[in-house]
Amino acid sequence: MPFNVWGHTLPEMEEWIVSKGFPKFRAKQLQDYLYRRYVYDFAEMKQLPGTMRDFLQKEAVLTKPTIMSSIKSNDQDTTKILLKLSDGSLIETVCMHHVYGNSICISTQVGCAMGCIFCASTRNGLERNLTAAEMLAEVYAFKESLDAPIHSIVLMGSGEPLTNYEEVLRFIRLANDPGLLNISFRNITLSTCGIVPQMYRLADEHLPITLAISLHAPNDEIRHRILPVSRQFKIEDVVKAARYYFKTTGRRVTFEYILIKGVNASVENAEELCRLTGRMNCHFNLIPINGTEHIKLYPPDMNEIRKFVSVLEKQGKSVTVRRQMGDEIQAACGQLKRRYLEEQ
Ligand code: SAH
Numbered sequence: 346m347p348f349n350v351w352g353h354t355l356p357e358m359e360e361w362i363v364s365k366g367f368p369k370f371r372a373k374q375l376q377d378y379l380y381r382r383y384v385y386d387f388a389e390m391k392q393l394p395g396t397m398r399d400f401l402q403k404e405a406v407l408t409k410p411t412i413m414s415s416i417k418s419n420d421q422d423t424t425k426i427l428l429k430l431s432d433g434s435l436i437e438t439v440c441m442h443h444v445y446g447n448s449i450c451i452s453t454q455v456g457c458a459m460g461c462i463f464c465a466s467t468r469n470g471l472e473r474n475l476t477a478a479e480m481l482a483e484v485y486a487f488k489e490s491l492d493a494p495i496h497s498i499v500l501m502g503s504g505e506p507l508t509n510y511e512e513v514l515r516f517i518r519l520a521n522d523p524g525l526l527n528i529s530f531r532n533i534t535l536s537t538c539g540i541v542p543q544m545y546r547l548a549d550e551h552l553p554i555t556l557a558i559s560l561h562a563p564n565d566e567i568r569h570r571i572l573p574v575s576r577q578f579k580i581e582d583v584v585k586a587a588r589y590y591f592k593t594t595g596r597r598v599t600f601e602y603i604l605i606k607g608v609n610a611s612v613e614n615a616e617e618l619c620r621l622t623g624r625m626n627c628h629f630n631l632i633p634i635n636g637t638e639h640i641k642l643y644p645p646d647m648n649e650i651r652k653f654v655s656v657l658e659k660q661g662k663s664v665t666v667r668r669q670m671g672d673e674i675q676a677a678c679g680q681l682k683r684r685y686l687e688e689q
Contacts, residue, residue, distance in 0.1 A: 347405055348361060348406070349405070349408045349478065350375065350379065350401070350405050350406070350407050351379065351407050351408060351409055351478050351481070352476070352478025352479075352481050352519065354519065354522055354524070354525070355372060355376055355522075355524045358372040358376055359373075367397055371397060374390075374393060375393065378392075383485075385409070387401040387402050408478075409485075410428035410429055410430045410479060410482050410483070411429050412426050412427070412428060412486055413427045413435070414427045414685065415427070422442050423441050424439070424440045424487070425437060425438070425439045425440075426438050426440075426486055426487070427685055428486060430455070430475075434455040434473065435455070435686070436452045436475070436483070436502070436503060437452055437502060437682050438452060438484075438486060438487065438502060439502065443496065446493055446494050446497070447491055447493055447495050447496060448496055448499060449487055449495055449497075449499070450501050451480050451483045451484060451498060451499070451502050452483065452503040452504050453500055453502065453503070453505070453506040453509050454472075454474050454475055454503060454508075455473050455474075455475065455504070456469055456473075457470075457503055457504050457505055458470060458471035458505065458508065458574075459538050459572070459574045460573040461538065461559075461571065461572050461573070462570075462571050462642070463571065463605070463634055465636070466502075466503035466682075474504075474508075474512055475504070476512050477515035480512070480513070481520070481525070484520065484526060496532060497528065497532040497534070498526075498534075499534045499536065499557075500536060501536040501557070505537065505538055505540065505574075506535050506537060507535075507544065507547065508540060510543055510546070510547075517530070517535070517552065517554060521533070530552050530553045531554070531555070531596075533554045534555040534556075534557050535557065536557040536559060537557070537559065538558075538572055539559065539560070539574075539578055539583040539586075540578070541578045544583075544586040544587070544590060545589060547590070548586075548590040549593065553595070553596055555596055555598075556587070556596065556598045556599070557598070557630070558598060558599070558600050558601065559572070560580070560583070560584075560618075561602055561609065562602075563580075563614050563617035563618040563620075564617060565580050567614070571603075571605070571608065571609070580621065581621070584625070587625070591625065591627070597626050597627060597628060598627050599629070600627055600628070600629050600630070601630050602618070602631050602632065603632045603633075603634050604633050604644055605634045606642075606644060606645045606646075606649070608642070610650070611653075612652055612653070612656055614653070615657055616656055618657070619660040622662075628663045628665070629657055629662055629663065629664045631650070631653065631654065631664065631665070632667045633645070633650065633666070633667075650666060
């Protein structure tokens with residue numbers, strides 16, 4: 346198998362370059378071509394000696410996904426791309442253009458095994474895990490053409506990051522690497538549906554990344570109905586693991602809570618949510634459900650949302666209601682891919 350030069354730290358690249366008989370400093374030059382100058386054709390890497398370019402062409406490959414389609418929302422603040430991986434798999438990556446910089450939302454798996462009833466990514470199950478190099482390429486697919494810096498990365502696209510633990514952690518370290526994306530850990534958010542043992546494992550890595558937990562319900566009964574994987578973990582254990590995460594890393598966790606009319610959005614639900622989380626230092630990100638008319642799940646009206654928010658706020662909770670960026674370009678998980686496949 347030829348060596349894929351994409352997705353390595355500088356020390357890893359140095360080790361490989363030296364093992365092939367080239368001086369160590371050539372690794373840095375190669376890394377600069379890839380991650381600073383976006384030159385992906387070995388023949389065009391003119392600062393490398395001809396012998397090394399020939400060697401790379403024979404012994405190495407640069408395997409990266411290709412952009413199949415891209416759409417921008419009407420208000421221009423969200424762009425979504427569909428990427429084709431080397432094995433033909435399709436994944437989605439989203440860029441949200443904020444005033445303070447760009448935020449990239451990456452997928453961590455092709456498909457997803459979690460089975461959440463409202464999520465388009467999971468309908469065909471899990472196809473495979475993404476590698477760290479593929480996740481890195483998702484970010485570069487945007488980075489090359491952006492005129493503003495990347496401020497943050499959220500692991501909130503298709504897939505459950507904590508069931509692809511090693512590659513996700515490797516990606517997070519690559520994203521933080523000064524020679525690659527140089528994104529601070531604090532500006533990386535990992536979203537999980539609450540895989541309890543892996544939440545403890547992540548806490549014990551002591552990385553100051555933000556943990557977002559898809560809670561979506563105030564009790565097990567409702568949670569089991571919409572998030573099948575939750576049957577394996579009691580909601581109280583998820584909250585306990587979240588407390589441990591805060592205690593261990595000092596990072597306040599975010600609870601994501603999809604608001605679904607008639608399912609989990611009543612005042613009683615909000616009160617129960619307050620009791621469940623008690624006095625813990627956390628943030629609530631409420632997300633009116635989107636794009637699921639086909640399964641007859643709808644967001645509550647504004648009035649109901651306001652009531653829900655005010656119950657939480659009265660208890661002193663920090664709450665935001667997610668602005669629905671890119672709704673019309675189907676930014677929610679897996680919806681662009683489904684449409685593309687249906688058109689084929
Ligand atoms: N598996 C991880 C990360 C991927 S999903 C997790 O569950 O957190 C990222 C977020 O998008 C989750 O909070 C998920 O519940 C939410 N989401 C999925 N489909 C949605 C939809 N149709 N409307 C609103 N949010 C959705």
